Amino acid sequence: MFKQIELTYDFNQLEPHIDEATMKLHYGKHHAAYTNNLNNALKDLPNLQGLSIEKILIDLDVIDDCALKTAVRNNGGGFYNHNLYFDMLDPKGGGEPTGALADQINKDFGNFANLKDQLTKASVGVFGSGWGWLSTDKNGKLVVTSTPNQDNPLMTHKGDLTPLVGIDVWEHAYYLKYKNVRADYVGAIFNVIDWAKIDKVYTNR
Ligand code: MN3
Numbered sequence: 001m002f003k004q005i006e007l008t009y010d011f012n013q014l015e016p017h018i019d020e021a022t023m024k025l026h027y028g029k030h031h032a033a034y035t036n037n038l039n040n041a042l043k044d045l046p047n048l049q050g051l052s053i054e055k056i057l058i059d060l061d062v063i064d065d066c067a068l069k070t071a072v073r074n075n076g077g078g079f080y081n082h083n084l085y086f087d088m089l090d091p092k093g094g095g096e097p098t099g100a101l102a103d104q105i106n107k108d109f110g111n112f113a114n115l116k117d118q119l120t121k122a123s124v125g126v127f128g129s130g131w132g133w134l135s136t137d138k139n140g141k142l143v144v145t146s147t148p149n150q151d152n153p154l155m156t157h158k159g160d161l162t163p164l165v166g167i168d169v170w171e172h173a174y175y176l177k178y179k180n181v182r183a184d185y186v187g188a189i190f191n192v193i194d195w196a197k198i199d200k201v202y203t204n205r
Helices: 018-042 054-060 066-088 099-109 114-123 182-192 193-201
Strands: 130-137 142-148 161-168
Touching: 018 066, 054 066, 066 161, 066 193, 099 114, 099 142, 099 182, 099 193, 114 130, 114 161, 114 182, 142 161, 161 193
Parallel strands: none
Antiparallel strands: 130 142, 130 161
């Protein structure tokens, strides 16, 4: 049974960047539904019992049944992506990365402003629902990509990329507060990204 990560902050603590009503629905309804639907689909896939969600998403092709494969892709992606999303956010976030992550950002993008610009463009530019991503490859190089729906870099790169930052640009992530102005939401979310935590994940990968 997969479980949603527990939040280390209250629903209203990401205000004004992410509003309380959106947080309640996003975590309490959307993320909960992906998690329940994933667990239900896995009941019919005993061969996947005990595997990590990362392993399951990298190897989706082992699922022969088309409908079950789609269910695990959409809901397993939704489960994993939202665990990463809610975990990387923190009321005390914002600012710029430090440590090994900052050094690598400077190496791969020149500076943090350039990374922020690329990640913003990738996220705002998703057509329809999807995600913008900052990932690391096996050598520690940082890469910005985007995916449609609940796909993620584990799936698109078969385990060669590990996601570090995921920016959810489904309308349910921002519409109550930002309406159609996705760019304002993407701009605001940088104020609550916990770069210290992401540096730890990057350093200990
Ligand atoms: Mn979402």
